[in-house]
Amino acid sequence: MPQGQPTTVPEDGLTTRQRRNRQLLIVHTGQMKGKSTAAFGMALRAWNQGWPIAVFQFVKSAKWRVGEENALSALGRLHEQTGEGAPVTWHKMGAGWSWIQRGPDEDHARNAQEGWAQIQRDLADARYRCYVLDEFTYPIKWGWIDVDDVVATLAARPEPQHVIITGRDAHPALIEAADLVVEMTKIKHPMDAGQKGQAGIEW
Amino acid sequence: MPQGQPTTVPEDGLTTRQRRNRQLLIVHTGQMKGKSTAAFGMALRAWNQGWPIAVFQFVKSAKWRVGEENALSALGRLHEQTGEGAPVTWHKMGAGWSWIQRGPDEDHARNAQEGWAQIQRDLADARYRCYVLDEFTYPIKWGWIDVDDVVATLAARPEPQHVIITGRDAHPALIEAADLVVEMTKIKHPMDAGQKGQAGIEW
Numbered sequence: 001m002p003q004g005q006p007t008t009v010p011e012d013g014l015t016t017r018q019r020r021n022r023q024l025l026i027v028h029t030g031q032m033k034g035k036s037t038a039a040f041g042m043a044l045r046a047w048n049q050g051w052p053i054a055v056f057q058f059v060k061s062a063k064w065r066v067g068e069e070n071a072l073s074a075l076g077r078l079h080e081q082t083g084e085g086a087p088v089t090w091h092k093m094g095a096g097w098s099w100i101q102r103g104p105d106e107d108h109a110r111n112a113q114e115g116w117a118q119i120q121r122d123l124a125d126a127r128y129r130c131y132v133l134d135e136f137t138y139p140i141k142w143g144w145i146d147v148d149d150v151v152a153t154l155a156a157r158p159e160p161q162h163v164i165i166t167g168r169d170a171h172p173a174l175i176e177a178a179d180l181v182v183e184m185t186k187i188k189h190p191m192d193a194g195q196k197g198q199a200g201i202e203w
Numbered sequence: 204m205p206q207g208q209p210t211t212v213p214e215d216g217l218t219t220r221q222r223r224n225r226q227l228l229i230v231h232t233g234q235m236k237g238k239s240t241a242a243f244g245m246a247l248r249a250w251n252q253g254w255p256i257a258v259f260q261f262v263k264s265a266k267w268r269v270g271e272e273n274a275l276s277a278l279g280r281l282h283e284q285t286g287e288g289a290p291v292t293w294h295k296m297g298a299g300w301s302w303i304q305r306g307p308d309e310d311h312a313r314n315a316q317e318g319w320a321q322i323q324r325d326l327a328d329a330r331y332r333c334y335v336l337d338e339f340t341y342p343i344k345w346g347w348i349d350v351d352d353v354v355a356t357l358a359a360r361p362e363p364q365h366v367i368i369t370g371r372d373a374h375p376a377l378i379e380a381a382d383l384v385v386e387m388t389k390i391k392h393p394m395d396a397g398q399k400g401q402a403g404i405e406w
Contacts, residue, residue: 021401028237034385037244038237042404044247045270049403067248071278074287078277085277130403162404181391182237185232187384198224200252200333201245201365 023160025181029137029170030183033202038166038182039132040068047075047085051129053087054122056115059135059167066203089128091115104124112139116150123157130162138165142175151177225382228365231239232340232373233386241385242335242367243271249365250278250288253330257292257325259318262338264371269406292331294318319353326360333365340370343377354380 014033026042028035043053055072057065069090076088091097093115099112116139122128139145151173165174197203210221229245231238246256258275260268272293279291284354294300296314302321319342325331332339354376378384400406 003270006333024404029390030388032385033383034231034237034244034387038387039244039338040247040273041237041240041242041244041271044243044274045403045406048273051403070251071247071288075274075277076283078281085274096298175390180236181389182235182363183388183390184237184241185233185386185388186385187232187378188381189383200248200254201227203248 002163020057021160023157024162024179025154025177026162026164026180026182027137027170027174027178028164028166028182028184029168029175030185031032031168032184032186032189034184035168035182036065036068036132036134038184039134039166040065040072042164043072043088043130043132044075046130047072047079047088049129050086052087052089052127053130053132054128055091055132055134056119056136057090057134058112058139059091059093060114066135067200086129091118109139109142109144112144115139116145120153123153123161123187126158126161129160131164133165135167137170137174140171141167141169143189147171147173150174210259211222219379224363226360227365227382228342228357228380229383229385230373230377230381231367231369231385231387232371232378233388234371235387235389236392237266237387238369238371238385239271239335239337241387242337242369243268244276245367246275246291246333246335247278247334250282250291252332253289254365255290255292255330256333256335257331258294258335258337259322259339260293260295260337261315261318261342262296289332291297291309294321298351312342312345312347315347318342319348323356326364326366329364332363334367336366336368338370339368340373340377343374344370344372344395350374350376353377 028038028098046053072088073090075085079085079087097111097115097118119131119133130190140147140150154177231241242357251258256275275291276293278288282290296318300314300317300321322334322336343350343353357380
């Protein structure tokens with residue numbers, strides 16, 4: 001992680017403090033593990049700051065991210081009981097978004113679009129301060145959600161709302177719009193040695 | 204993240220289940236953010252599995268990782284109160300290791316060696332099931348801790364103990380010994396645009 005002084009000081013009319021606290025669009029991409037995991041690690045910091053957190057999971061899987069969901073939801077309950085930290089809201093697309101009354105829809109494109117429409121409403125209302133849009137690169141890649149709409153919505157969002165987007169193959173327009181982009185690169189993975197995923201490690 | 208079937212099936216005499224649940228040595232390295240953050244995200248999964256977690260932080264900094272420490276410690280207290288999840292133990296080198304009675308020692312090499320000696324004792328006792336050795340690559344790089352001793356100790360550790368090591372410039376012998384290695388690569392960082400680190404994002 002870069003330490004100390006920034007390498008340049010922009011002429012943007014902002015004080016250091018204003019620039020420091022500017023909201024960020026963060027993208028975790030690349031082929032390797034750690035994209036979502038690091039996003040949920042960032043959510044721990046947001047929780048500690050008292051920033052309301054919303055997670056939107058865009059790709060259905062058998063295991064989801066049960067470990068992270070259970071642990072972050074426990075932190076959200078702790079907030080309700082003690083006031084410590086921040087509330088945590090967790091939405092899953094494949095299970096049927098929680099704000100939609102009917103059961104899961106088999107039209108995945110429409111599901112994804114409904115998720116994005118809710119995110120747009122929440123951003124307009126500045127409802128949360130930390131958003132994890134987990135695997136949101138895929139519905140963009142698959143053409144279900146228009147990247148120009150995403151970029152325009154994020155550019156127009158009220159302060160202060162940090163947004164973290166994860167997934168492989170992030171669209172170039174998304175990378176262009178982002179303030180911080182990390183690529184997770186594989187050097188070695190146990191699946192190369194014939195090992196399958198395991199509880200506690202992969203989910 | 205790789206999905207589905209491993210690319211090879213080794214002739215190691217293990218069943219798929221045995222191989223699946225094999226303990227892992229994981230290294231998060233590279234120049235970019237997310238190494239430690241992803242390790243703490245993995246700790247969320249360990250917590251959900253009920254695996255006792257120990258964090259050893261090897262590099263002193265003004266901010267440490269207060270967000271992660273507060274959130275994971277809150278999860279540890281929740282475990283004490285409700286039995287949910289798992290206990291969390293957090294050790295910081297620069298503040299004086301918690302098991303050493305005297306104040307912080309200015310001999311950083313000796314501090315690091317004392318931390319490593321405690322990890323060796325804990326591994327021998329199988330005291331935890333998930334270890335985060337945060338920024339442990341540096342005392343190895345600086346010659347304070349012998350990499351061959353680290354590799355031999357980890358190779359001999361009793362099952363089941365997962366170990367996650369973070370930091371830049373991981374020693375080649377450590378990478379060779381690891382089961383899973385992720386490199387975090389910078390594509391874009393707000394410090395390039397003159398923005399300093401901020402609470403909730405960097406710590």
